[in-house]
Amino acid sequence: MTHAPLHDPCPDAEQISACVDGRGSPEAREHLLDCPQCRQTAEAYRLLDTLVRKRLAPPHDLAQRIRNGVARAAAQRPVPQQAWFLLPGVRLAAAVALTLGALTVLIVALRPNTPEATLAVAPPLERPATVHPPVSAIPDPANTMTRVDVGNLRPARETQVVGSGLARALPAEFRHVWNVEDVDGSARLLQGIVGERDVIEGVEQGNRTFTMVLPDRDVQQLVDRLAAERWELLSPEGAQPRKGANVAFSGRKVTYRLVLAGR
Amino acid sequence: MSNDTSSMADRELIEKFKNGEQWAFESLVDKYSGRAYQIAYGVLGNREDAEEVAQDVFIRIHRALPKFRGDSEFTTWMYRIAMNLARNKYRWNKSRGGQRNVSMDAPIDGSDDANGRRFDVTEPGLSPDVRTTLDELERQAGEEMEKLPELYRQALVLRNVEELNYEDIADLLGCKLGTIKSRIARAREELRKRLAL
Numbered sequence: 001m002t003h004a005p006l007h008d009p010c011p012d013a014e015q016i017s018a019c020v021d022g023r024g025s026p027e028a029r030e031h032l033l034d035c036p037q038c039r040q041t042a043e044a045y046r047l048l049d050t051l052v053r054k055r056l057a058p059p060h061d062l063a064q065r066i067r068n069g070v071a072r073a074a075a076q077r078p079v080p081q082q083a084w085f086l087l088p089g090v091r092l093a094a095a096v097a098l099t100l101g102a103l104t105v106l107i108v109a110l111r112p113n114t115p116e117a118t119l120a121v122a123p124p125l126e127r128p129a130t131v132h133p134p135v136s137a138i139p140d141p142a143n144t145m146t147r148v149d150v151g152n153l154r155p156a157r158e159t160q161v162v163g164s165g166l167a168r169a170l171p172a173e174f175r176h177v178w179n180v181e182d183v184d185g186s187a188r189l190l191q192g193i194v195g196e197r198d199v200i201e202g203v204e205q206g207n208r209t210f211t212m213v214l215p216d217r218d219v220q221q222l223v224d225r226l227a228a229e230r231w232e233l234l235s236p237e238g239a240q241p242r243k244g245a246n247v248a249f250s251g252r253k254v255t256y257r258l259v260l261a262g263r
Numbered sequence: 264m265s266n267d268t269s270s271m272a273d274r275e276l277i278e279k280f281k282n283g284e285q286w287a288f289e290s291l292v293d294k295y296s297g298r299a300y301q302i303a304y305g306v307l308g309n310r311e312d313a314e315e316v317a318q319d320v321f322i323r324i325h326r327a328l329p330k331f332r333g334d335s336e337f338t339t340w341m342y343r344i345a346m347n348l349a350r351n352k353y354r355w356n357k358s359r360g361g362q363r364n365v366s367m368d369a370p371i372d373g374s375d376d377a378n379g380r381r382f383d384v385t386e387p388g389l390s391p392d393v394r395t396t397l398d399e400l401e402r403q404a405g406e407e408m409e410k411l412p413e414l415y416r417q418a419l420v421l422r423n424v425e426e427l428n429y430e431d432i433a434d435l436l437g438c439k440l441g442t443i444k445s446r447i448a449r450a451r452e453e454l455r456k457r458l459a460l
Protein backbone atom coordinates (compact mmCIF):
# COMPACT_ATOMS: atom_id res chain seq x y z
CA MET A 1 0.00 0.00 0.00
CA THR A 2 1.92 3.04 -1.24
CA HIS A 3 0.10 6.31 -1.24
CA ALA A 4 2.65 9.07 -1.46
CA PRO A 5 6.18 8.80 -2.79
CA LEU A 6 7.34 11.61 -0.53
CA HIS A 7 6.61 9.53 2.55
CA ASP A 8 8.16 6.38 3.91
CA PRO A 9 6.64 3.23 2.40
CA CYS A 10 3.06 3.10 3.61
CA PRO A 11 2.23 0.47 6.22
CA ASP A 12 0.01 -2.39 5.14
CA ALA A 13 -3.64 -2.79 6.13
CA GLU A 14 -2.72 -4.90 9.13
CA GLN A 15 -0.46 -2.19 10.50
CA ILE A 16 -3.07 0.53 9.98
CA SER A 17 -5.74 -1.67 11.54
CA ALA A 18 -3.47 -2.26 14.54
CA CYS A 19 -3.01 1.51 14.87
CA VAL A 20 -6.80 1.93 15.01
CA ASP A 21 -6.80 -0.47 17.96
CA GLY A 22 -3.91 1.30 19.65
CA ARG A 23 -1.51 -1.52 18.84
CA GLY A 24 0.42 -0.15 15.87
CA SER A 25 4.19 0.12 15.81
CA PRO A 26 5.68 3.55 16.58
CA GLU A 27 6.78 3.82 12.93
CA ALA A 28 3.27 3.13 11.64
CA ARG A 29 1.72 5.60 14.06
CA GLU A 30 4.18 8.25 13.02
CA HIS A 31 3.50 7.54 9.37
CA LEU A 32 -0.23 8.04 9.88
CA LEU A 33 0.45 11.55 11.13
CA ASP A 34 2.13 12.48 7.85
CA CYS A 35 0.24 10.50 5.23
CA PRO A 36 -3.30 11.75 4.48
CA GLN A 37 -4.24 8.67 2.50
CA CYS A 38 -3.26 6.22 5.24
CA ARG A 39 -5.03 8.46 7.73
CA GLN A 40 -8.12 8.27 5.53
CA THR A 41 -7.89 4.48 5.56
CA ALA A 42 -7.66 4.50 9.35
CA GLU A 43 -10.69 6.81 9.52
CA ALA A 44 -12.60 4.43 7.26
CA TYR A 45 -11.78 1.56 9.62
CA ARG A 46 -13.05 3.60 12.56
CA LEU A 47 -16.26 4.40 10.72
CA LEU A 48 -16.69 0.70 9.96
CA ASP A 49 -16.25 -0.12 13.65
CA THR A 50 -18.96 2.40 14.46
CA LEU A 51 -21.29 0.78 11.95
CA VAL A 52 -20.50 -2.69 13.31
CA ARG A 53 -21.23 -1.57 16.86
CA LYS A 54 -24.53 -0.10 15.72
CA ARG A 55 -25.36 -3.36 14.07
CA LEU A 56 -24.44 -5.21 17.25
CA ALA A 57 -26.74 -3.15 19.44
CA PRO A 58 -28.93 -5.66 21.29
CA PRO A 59 -32.71 -5.23 21.30
CA HIS A 60 -33.63 -2.74 24.01
CA ASP A 61 -35.74 -5.27 25.88
CA LEU A 62 -33.26 -8.13 25.57
CA ALA A 63 -32.52 -8.38 29.30
CA GLN A 64 -36.20 -8.45 30.17
CA ARG A 65 -36.92 -11.14 27.59
CA ILE A 66 -34.04 -13.21 28.88
CA ARG A 67 -35.23 -12.83 32.48
CA ASN A 68 -38.68 -14.02 31.41
CA GLY A 69 -37.17 -16.94 29.50
CA VAL A 70 -35.02 -17.97 32.46
CA ALA A 71 -38.03 -17.78 34.77
CA ARG A 72 -40.08 -19.95 32.41
CA ALA A 73 -37.26 -22.49 32.11
CA ALA A 74 -36.77 -22.55 35.87
CA ALA A 75 -40.48 -23.10 36.43
CA GLN A 76 -40.46 -26.06 34.06
CA ARG A 77 -37.66 -27.95 35.75
CA PRO A 78 -37.97 -29.52 39.18
CA VAL A 79 -36.23 -27.39 41.78
CA PRO A 80 -34.01 -29.51 43.99
CA GLN A 81 -35.02 -28.77 47.55
CA GLN A 82 -32.08 -27.72 49.63
CA ALA A 83 -31.81 -29.83 52.74
CA TRP A 84 -32.97 -27.77 55.68
CA PHE A 85 -29.79 -28.51 57.61
CA LEU A 86 -27.74 -26.96 54.78
CA LEU A 87 -29.53 -23.61 54.86
CA PRO A 88 -27.11 -20.86 55.87
CA GLY A 89 -29.12 -19.73 58.89
CA VAL A 90 -29.49 -23.25 60.19
CA ARG A 91 -25.80 -23.92 59.77
CA LEU A 92 -24.97 -20.75 61.70
CA ALA A 93 -27.39 -21.59 64.48
CA ALA A 94 -26.03 -25.12 64.67
CA ALA A 95 -22.49 -23.80 64.93
CA VAL A 96 -23.54 -21.43 67.73
CA ALA A 97 -25.30 -24.26 69.56
CA LEU A 98 -22.30 -26.54 69.27
CA THR A 99 -19.97 -23.81 70.52
CA LEU A 100 -22.23 -23.02 73.48
CA GLY A 101 -22.50 -26.69 74.30
CA ALA A 102 -18.75 -27.15 74.18
CA LEU A 103 -18.20 -24.09 76.38
CA THR A 104 -20.74 -25.34 78.88
CA VAL A 105 -19.06 -28.71 79.10
CA LEU A 106 -15.72 -26.99 79.55
CA ILE A 107 -17.03 -24.74 82.34
CA VAL A 108 -18.55 -27.70 84.16
CA ALA A 109 -15.40 -29.72 83.83
CA LEU A 110 -13.24 -26.94 85.22
CA ARG A 111 -15.44 -25.98 88.19
CA PRO A 112 -15.88 -27.89 91.45
CA ASN A 113 -19.03 -29.94 91.55
CA THR A 114 -20.95 -27.74 94.00
CA PRO A 115 -24.76 -27.34 93.92
CA GLU A 116 -24.29 -23.80 92.53
CA ALA A 117 -22.12 -25.14 89.76
CA THR A 118 -24.70 -27.72 88.85
CA LEU A 119 -27.37 -25.07 88.63
CA ALA A 120 -25.13 -23.09 86.31
CA VAL A 121 -25.15 -25.80 83.68
CA ALA A 122 -27.33 -24.69 80.85
CA PRO A 123 -29.66 -27.20 79.31
CA PRO A 124 -28.23 -28.34 75.99
CA LEU A 125 -29.82 -26.87 72.91
CA GLU A 126 -31.66 -29.68 71.27
CA ARG A 127 -31.77 -28.11 67.88
CA PRO A 128 -31.00 -24.79 66.18
CA ALA A 129 -33.23 -21.84 66.87
CA THR A 130 -34.21 -21.57 63.23
CA VAL A 131 -36.68 -24.26 62.47
CA HIS A 132 -39.30 -23.77 59.89
CA PRO A 133 -42.93 -24.70 60.01
CA PRO A 134 -44.68 -26.98 57.58
CA VAL A 135 -46.99 -25.28 55.17
CA SER A 136 -50.02 -26.43 57.06
CA ALA A 137 -48.75 -24.73 60.20
CA ILE A 138 -48.41 -21.34 58.58
CA PRO A 139 -51.40 -19.24 59.52
CA ASP A 140 -53.24 -17.48 56.80
CA PRO A 141 -54.05 -14.08 58.24
CA ALA A 142 -55.77 -11.45 56.21
CA ASN A 143 -54.13 -8.07 55.77
CA THR A 144 -51.73 -8.38 58.65
CA MET A 145 -48.25 -9.77 58.97
CA THR A 146 -48.04 -12.59 61.45
CA ARG A 147 -45.04 -13.92 63.25
CA VAL A 148 -45.09 -17.63 63.49
CA ASP A 149 -43.75 -19.10 66.69
CA VAL A 150 -42.01 -22.21 65.56
CA GLY A 151 -40.91 -23.37 68.97
CA ASN A 152 -42.67 -26.70 68.88
CA LEU A 153 -42.63 -27.39 65.20
CA ARG A 154 -40.43 -29.62 63.17
CA PRO A 155 -38.87 -28.57 59.89
CA ALA A 156 -40.82 -29.42 56.80
CA ARG A 157 -39.28 -30.16 53.45
CA GLU A 158 -41.93 -28.35 51.51
CA THR A 159 -41.24 -25.06 53.23
CA GLN A 160 -38.22 -23.09 52.19
CA VAL A 161 -36.87 -20.43 54.50
CA VAL A 162 -33.92 -18.27 53.74
CA GLY A 163 -31.89 -16.87 56.59
CA SER A 164 -32.42 -17.05 60.30
CA GLY A 165 -34.88 -15.75 62.84
CA LEU A 166 -38.57 -16.31 63.21
CA ALA A 167 -40.12 -17.33 59.95
CA ARG A 168 -42.91 -15.09 58.73
CA ALA A 169 -45.57 -16.24 56.36
CA LEU A 170 -46.83 -13.74 53.83
CA PRO A 171 -50.46 -12.82 54.33
CA ALA A 172 -52.89 -14.31 51.85
CA GLU A 173 -53.59 -10.82 50.63
CA PHE A 174 -51.57 -7.66 51.07
CA ARG A 175 -50.61 -4.46 49.34
CA HIS A 176 -47.52 -2.37 48.84
CA VAL A 177 -47.41 1.32 48.06
CA TRP A 178 -44.44 2.07 45.83
CA ASN A 179 -43.09 5.54 45.29
CA VAL A 180 -41.86 5.91 41.73
CA GLU A 181 -40.41 8.69 39.63
CA ASP A 182 -42.51 8.08 36.55
CA VAL A 183 -45.81 6.32 37.13
CA ASP A 184 -46.58 5.48 33.51
CA GLY A 185 -43.04 4.31 32.78
CA SER A 186 -43.02 2.26 35.96
CA ALA A 187 -46.38 0.73 35.04
CA ARG A 188 -44.95 -0.31 31.70
CA LEU A 189 -41.90 -1.77 33.40
CA LEU A 190 -44.10 -3.69 35.80
CA GLN A 191 -46.15 -5.08 32.94
CA GLY A 192 -42.93 -6.13 31.25
CA ILE A 193 -41.75 -7.89 34.38
CA VAL A 194 -44.92 -9.76 35.21
CA GLY A 195 -45.35 -10.67 31.56
CA GLU A 196 -48.31 -12.81 30.73
CA ARG A 197 -49.54 -13.10 34.29
CA ASP A 198 -53.10 -11.93 34.84
CA VAL A 199 -52.98 -8.45 36.27
CA ILE A 200 -56.04 -6.46 37.27
CA GLU A 201 -55.51 -2.76 36.91
CA GLY A 202 -57.40 -0.25 38.98
CA VAL A 203 -57.27 3.11 40.69
CA GLU A 204 -57.01 3.79 44.38
CA GLN A 205 -57.30 7.38 45.57
CA GLY A 206 -56.11 8.57 42.20
CA ASN A 207 -53.15 6.19 42.09
CA ARG A 208 -52.83 3.33 39.63
CA THR A 209 -53.03 -0.12 41.17
CA PHE A 210 -52.07 -3.55 39.91
CA THR A 211 -53.41 -6.67 41.54
CA MET A 212 -52.16 -10.15 40.78
CA VAL A 213 -52.19 -13.59 42.27
CA LEU A 214 -48.83 -15.30 42.40
CA PRO A 215 -46.83 -17.77 44.49
CA ASP A 216 -45.25 -16.23 47.58
CA ARG A 217 -41.73 -16.90 46.26
CA ASP A 218 -42.53 -14.88 43.17
CA VAL A 219 -43.75 -11.99 45.30
CA GLN A 220 -40.36 -11.78 46.96
CA GLN A 221 -38.60 -11.94 43.60
CA LEU A 222 -40.84 -9.23 42.23
CA VAL A 223 -40.28 -6.99 45.25
CA ASP A 224 -36.52 -7.46 44.97
CA ARG A 225 -36.67 -6.66 41.30
CA LEU A 226 -38.68 -3.49 41.78
CA ALA A 227 -36.37 -2.33 44.53
CA ALA A 228 -33.46 -2.92 42.16
CA GLU A 229 -35.22 -0.55 39.76
CA ARG A 230 -35.00 2.08 42.52
CA TRP A 231 -38.66 1.96 43.37
CA GLU A 232 -39.14 3.12 46.93
CA LEU A 233 -41.35 0.97 49.12
CA LEU A 234 -43.53 3.12 51.35
CA SER A 235 -45.64 0.55 53.13
CA PRO A 236 -43.70 -1.78 55.39
CA GLU A 237 -46.13 -4.64 55.12
CA GLY A 238 -45.43 -7.98 53.47
CA ALA A 239 -42.22 -8.99 51.73
CA GLN A 240 -39.44 -6.46 51.99
CA PRO A 241 -36.80 -5.79 49.34
CA ARG A 242 -33.75 -7.96 49.79
CA LYS A 243 -35.01 -8.92 53.21
CA GLY A 244 -36.61 -12.16 52.32
CA ALA A 245 -34.44 -13.70 54.99
CA ASN A 246 -37.26 -14.17 57.43
CA VAL A 247 -40.04 -15.10 55.09
CA ALA A 248 -41.27 -18.64 54.94
CA PHE A 249 -41.99 -19.54 51.34
CA SER A 250 -44.37 -22.38 50.86
CA GLY A 251 -45.28 -21.85 47.23
CA ARG A 252 -48.87 -21.02 48.05
CA LYS A 253 -50.52 -18.26 46.09
CA VAL A 254 -51.09 -14.85 47.58
CA THR A 255 -52.90 -11.82 46.27
CA TYR A 256 -50.54 -8.91 45.86
CA ARG A 257 -51.66 -5.38 45.11
CA LEU A 258 -49.21 -2.68 44.07
CA VAL A 259 -50.12 0.96 44.36
CA LEU A 260 -47.95 3.29 42.29
CA ALA A 261 -47.56 6.72 43.83
CA GLY A 262 -45.66 9.36 41.92
CA ARG A 263 -42.87 11.26 43.63
CA MET B 264 -11.61 -9.93 30.80
CA SER B 265 -12.98 -7.57 33.37
CA ASN B 266 -11.53 -5.14 35.80
CA ASP B 267 -11.10 -5.90 39.49
CA THR B 268 -14.02 -3.80 40.67
CA SER B 269 -16.37 -5.39 38.21
CA SER B 270 -15.27 -8.94 38.99
CA MET B 271 -15.59 -8.25 42.72
CA ALA B 272 -19.12 -7.00 42.15
CA ASP B 273 -19.83 -10.13 40.12
CA ARG B 274 -18.58 -12.36 42.92
CA GLU B 275 -20.82 -10.56 45.39
CA LEU B 276 -23.81 -10.95 43.10
CA ILE B 277 -23.07 -14.64 42.67
CA GLU B 278 -22.85 -15.14 46.43
CA LYS B 279 -26.13 -13.34 46.95
CA PHE B 280 -27.77 -15.47 44.30
CA LYS B 281 -26.43 -18.59 45.97
CA ASN B 282 -28.04 -17.37 49.17
CA GLY B 283 -31.40 -17.23 47.47
CA GLU B 284 -31.53 -13.62 46.33
CA GLN B 285 -32.94 -13.87 42.84
CA TRP B 286 -32.50 -10.18 42.10
CA ALA B 287 -28.73 -10.76 42.06
CA PHE B 288 -29.05 -13.09 39.09
CA GLU B 289 -31.22 -10.55 37.33
CA SER B 290 -28.50 -7.97 37.86
CA LEU B 291 -26.06 -10.29 36.08
CA VAL B 292 -28.54 -10.61 33.22
CA ASP B 293 -28.87 -6.83 33.03
CA LYS B 294 -25.12 -6.45 33.03
CA TYR B 295 -24.07 -9.13 30.58
CA SER B 296 -26.97 -10.16 28.35
CA GLY B 297 -25.88 -7.64 25.73
CA ARG B 298 -22.40 -9.10 25.53
CA ALA B 299 -23.72 -12.66 25.28
CA TYR B 300 -25.93 -11.50 22.43
CA GLN B 301 -23.05 -9.77 20.66
CA ILE B 302 -20.75 -12.77 20.92
CA ALA B 303 -23.49 -14.99 19.53
CA TYR B 304 -24.12 -12.49 16.77
CA GLY B 305 -20.44 -12.62 15.83
CA VAL B 306 -20.71 -16.35 15.22
CA LEU B 307 -24.21 -16.55 13.78
CA GLY B 308 -24.56 -13.28 11.89
CA ASN B 309 -28.23 -12.81 12.59
CA ARG B 310 -30.21 -11.26 15.38
CA GLU B 311 -32.90 -13.81 15.92
CA ASP B 312 -30.45 -16.64 16.50
CA ALA B 313 -28.21 -14.41 18.60
CA GLU B 314 -31.10 -13.58 20.92
CA GLU B 315 -32.07 -17.22 21.21
CA VAL B 316 -28.50 -18.16 22.12
CA ALA B 317 -28.21 -15.29 24.61
CA GLN B 318 -31.30 -16.60 26.36
CA ASP B 319 -29.89 -20.15 26.42
CA VAL B 320 -26.67 -18.81 27.88
CA PHE B 321 -28.46 -17.41 30.91
CA ILE B 322 -30.70 -20.42 31.32
CA ARG B 323 -27.53 -22.52 31.55
CA ILE B 324 -25.92 -20.06 33.91
CA HIS B 325 -28.99 -19.96 36.14
CA ARG B 326 -28.86 -23.73 36.40
CA ALA B 327 -25.11 -23.99 36.93
CA LEU B 328 -24.37 -20.88 39.00
CA PRO B 329 -25.02 -22.55 42.39
CA LYS B 330 -22.07 -24.82 41.58
CA PHE B 331 -19.87 -22.09 40.12
CA ARG B 332 -16.69 -22.12 42.19
CA GLY B 333 -15.20 -18.94 40.85
CA ASP B 334 -11.97 -20.50 39.60
CA SER B 335 -12.24 -18.17 36.64
CA GLU B 336 -13.92 -14.80 36.24
CA PHE B 337 -17.66 -14.95 35.71
CA THR B 338 -17.24 -13.11 32.41
CA THR B 339 -14.70 -15.64 31.12
CA TRP B 340 -17.08 -18.43 31.99
CA MET B 341 -20.05 -16.64 30.44
CA TYR B 342 -18.17 -15.77 27.23
CA ARG B 343 -17.16 -19.42 26.77
CA ILE B 344 -20.71 -20.63 27.26
CA ALA B 345 -21.92 -18.05 24.75
CA MET B 346 -19.28 -19.03 22.24
CA ASN B 347 -19.94 -22.76 22.60
CA LEU B 348 -23.71 -22.41 22.33
CA ALA B 349 -23.38 -20.11 19.35
CA ARG B 350 -21.07 -22.56 17.59
CA ASN B 351 -23.49 -25.40 18.28
CA LYS B 352 -26.29 -23.32 16.85
CA TYR B 353 -24.20 -22.47 13.83
CA ARG B 354 -23.48 -26.15 13.16
CA TRP B 355 -27.17 -26.94 13.64
CA ASN B 356 -28.17 -24.25 11.16
CA LYS B 357 -25.59 -25.48 8.69
CA SER B 358 -26.75 -29.08 8.97
CA ARG B 359 -30.24 -27.89 8.11
CA GLY B 360 -29.15 -26.32 4.87
CA GLY B 361 -27.35 -23.14 5.72
CA GLN B 362 -27.76 -20.48 8.27
CA ARG B 363 -30.82 -18.32 8.28
CA ASN B 364 -30.22 -14.88 7.02
CA VAL B 365 -32.35 -12.17 8.48
CA SER B 366 -32.28 -8.94 6.63
CA MET B 367 -30.99 -6.01 8.57
CA ASP B 368 -34.32 -4.32 8.33
CA ALA B 369 -36.45 -7.35 8.83
CA PRO B 370 -38.65 -7.25 11.90
CA ILE B 371 -38.07 -9.98 14.43
CA ASP B 372 -40.87 -11.98 15.97
CA GLY B 373 -43.33 -9.94 14.02
CA SER B 374 -42.35 -6.79 15.82
CA ASP B 375 -41.80 -3.58 14.00
CA ASP B 376 -38.91 -1.18 13.90
CA ALA B 377 -40.47 1.00 16.53
CA ASN B 378 -39.16 -1.50 19.05
CA GLY B 379 -35.67 -0.23 18.48
CA ARG B 380 -34.31 -3.33 16.83
CA ARG B 381 -33.15 -1.53 13.76
CA PHE B 382 -29.98 0.38 14.34
CA ASP B 383 -29.74 3.92 13.26
CA VAL B 384 -26.59 5.95 12.85
CA THR B 385 -28.43 9.14 12.15
CA GLU B 386 -28.18 11.96 14.59
CA PRO B 387 -30.80 14.59 15.21
CA GLY B 388 -30.08 17.77 13.36
CA LEU B 389 -28.52 16.19 10.28
CA SER B 390 -29.77 17.36 6.92
CA PRO B 391 -32.07 14.96 5.09
CA ASP B 392 -29.39 14.33 2.44
CA VAL B 393 -26.73 13.41 4.98
CA ARG B 394 -29.20 11.29 6.88
CA THR B 395 -30.14 9.42 3.74
CA THR B 396 -26.49 8.82 2.90
CA LEU B 397 -25.77 7.51 6.38
CA ASP B 398 -28.83 5.29 6.34
CA GLU B 399 -27.72 3.86 3.03
CA LEU B 400 -24.18 3.30 4.28
CA GLU B 401 -25.53 1.65 7.37
CA ARG B 402 -27.67 -0.68 5.31
CA GLN B 403 -24.84 -1.58 2.95
CA ALA B 404 -22.40 -2.18 5.80
CA GLY B 405 -24.86 -4.59 7.41
CA GLU B 406 -25.34 -6.49 4.19
CA GLU B 407 -21.65 -6.67 3.38
CA MET B 408 -20.74 -7.72 6.89
CA GLU B 409 -23.01 -10.72 6.60
CA LYS B 410 -21.27 -11.67 3.36
CA LEU B 411 -17.80 -11.60 4.90
CA PRO B 412 -16.06 -14.95 5.38
CA GLU B 413 -17.12 -16.32 8.72
CA LEU B 414 -13.67 -16.14 10.33
CA TYR B 415 -13.24 -12.49 9.40
CA ARG B 416 -16.72 -11.52 10.54
CA GLN B 417 -16.31 -13.26 13.88
CA ALA B 418 -13.03 -11.49 14.59
CA LEU B 419 -14.34 -8.07 13.59
CA VAL B 420 -17.56 -8.44 15.55
CA LEU B 421 -15.80 -9.69 18.67
CA ARG B 422 -13.39 -6.74 18.41
CA ASN B 423 -16.41 -4.50 18.76
CA VAL B 424 -17.92 -6.30 21.73
CA GLU B 425 -17.47 -4.15 24.78
CA GLU B 426 -14.27 -4.81 26.72
CA LEU B 427 -12.99 -7.62 24.51
CA ASN B 428 -9.37 -7.08 23.52
CA TYR B 429 -7.15 -9.04 21.14
CA GLU B 430 -6.10 -11.46 23.88
CA ASP B 431 -9.71 -12.21 24.87
CA ILE B 432 -10.69 -12.78 21.25
CA ALA B 433 -7.71 -15.07 20.67
CA ASP B 434 -8.69 -17.04 23.77
CA LEU B 435 -12.33 -17.33 22.70
CA LEU B 436 -11.54 -18.36 19.15
CA GLY B 437 -8.60 -20.55 20.12
CA CYS B 438 -6.19 -18.70 17.83
CA LYS B 439 -2.87 -16.97 18.13
CA LEU B 440 -2.78 -13.24 18.69
CA GLY B 441 -1.23 -12.62 15.28
CA THR B 442 -4.01 -14.54 13.57
CA ILE B 443 -6.64 -12.39 15.26
CA LYS B 444 -4.81 -9.19 14.34
CA SER B 445 -4.64 -10.34 10.75
CA ARG B 446 -8.31 -11.40 10.56
CA ILE B 447 -9.54 -8.10 11.99
CA ALA B 448 -7.43 -6.19 9.48
CA ARG B 449 -8.63 -8.31 6.56
CA ALA B 450 -12.24 -7.88 7.60
CA ARG B 451 -11.87 -4.12 7.82
CA GLU B 452 -10.02 -3.83 4.55
CA GLU B 453 -12.50 -6.06 2.76
CA LEU B 454 -15.44 -4.04 4.02
CA ARG B 455 -13.72 -0.76 3.20
CA LYS B 456 -13.19 -1.87 -0.41
CA ARG B 457 -16.71 -3.20 -0.80
CA LEU B 458 -18.20 0.02 0.51
CA ALA B 459 -15.70 2.15 -1.44
CA LEU B 460 -14.76 4.13 1.65
